[in-house]
Amino acid sequence: KNIVILISGRGSNMEALVRAAQSEGWPARIAAVISNRPDAPGLAFAQGRGIATAVVPSKQFSNRADFDAALQQEIDRFAPDLVVLAGFMRVLTDAFVEQYAGRMLNIHPSLLPAFPGLATHRQALDAGVPEHGATVHFVTAELDHGPVVAQARVGVLPGDTEATLAARVLVEEHKLYPYAVRLFVEDRLSIEHGEVRVSDAR
Numbered sequence: 001k002n003i004v005i006l007i008s009g010r011g012s013n014m015e016a017l018v019r020a021a022q023s024e025g026w027p028a029r030i031a032a033v034i035s036n037r038p039d040a041p042g043l044a045f046a047q048g049r050g051i052a053t054a055v056v057p058s059k060q061f062s063n064r065a066d067f068d069a070a071l072q073q074e075i076d077r078f079a080p081d082l083v084v085l086a087g088f089m090r091v092l093t094d095a096f097v098e099q100y101a102g103r104m105l106n107i108h109p110s111l112l113p114a115f116p117g118l119a120t121h122r123q124a125l126d127a128g129v130p131e132h133g134a135t136v137h138f139v140t141a142e143l144d145h146g147p148v149v150a151q152a153r154v155g156v157l158p159g160d161t162e163a164t165l166a167a168r169v170l171v172e173e174h175k176l177y178p179y180a181v182r183l184f185v186e187d188r189l190s191i192e193h194g195e196v197r198v199s200d201a202r
């Protein structure tokens with residue numbers, strides 16, 4: 001299977017996916033890493049691993065529809081079976097999301113449905129929740145609301161700051177996302193009545 005990963009910045013989740021795909025011998029290859037920012041640090045890692053990279057600079061587009069159309073064109077050059085959003089900080093149009101229905105995943109740093117949107121670690125601290133974490137979900141038109149594939153939990157500790165909490169969640173993200181994407185490439189995920197079903201390994 002061909003996987004295209006979209007990033008906007010650091011790309012540590014992308015890196016975890018590339019490492020897992022290669023070291024665990026997935027029935028898949030990371031065909032390309034595409035960024036909406038030319039300066040995304042993650043691009044260098046992908047290039048170093050011999051992965052094709054591309055930039056579709058969102059700044060140069062005056063509206064979402066035009067950007068999404070250009071992005072789609074770039075993605076489709078790599079004929080992906082799966083599109084993986086990994087710290088891709090752009091809200092996508094419904095038309096774009098529809099194009100990849102059932103084959104686009106996102107990771108969000110909260111236990112959805114809690115704390116959609118931005119600044120999730122701040123939101124969790126302000127709400128005083130005892131547990132926080134990360135969610136991998138299929139992308140649907142409503143932001144941060146698609147069917148959940150998997151979640152990872154961390155306790156919120158006394159004295160936690162946004163930075164310490166984010167760092168602990170990130171460690172879990174780097175295990176959770178490879179786990180979830182592997183389920184997809186092994187054809188173990190299906191969506192029934194809006195919920196994800198995971199079937200056993202064959």
Ligand code: GRF
Pocket residue numbers: 007008009010011012013014086087088107108109134170173
């Ligand atoms: C991660 O916390 C991810 O959940 C969120 O943005 C961050 C991206 O980090 N959407 P990285 O670019 O993968 O290092």
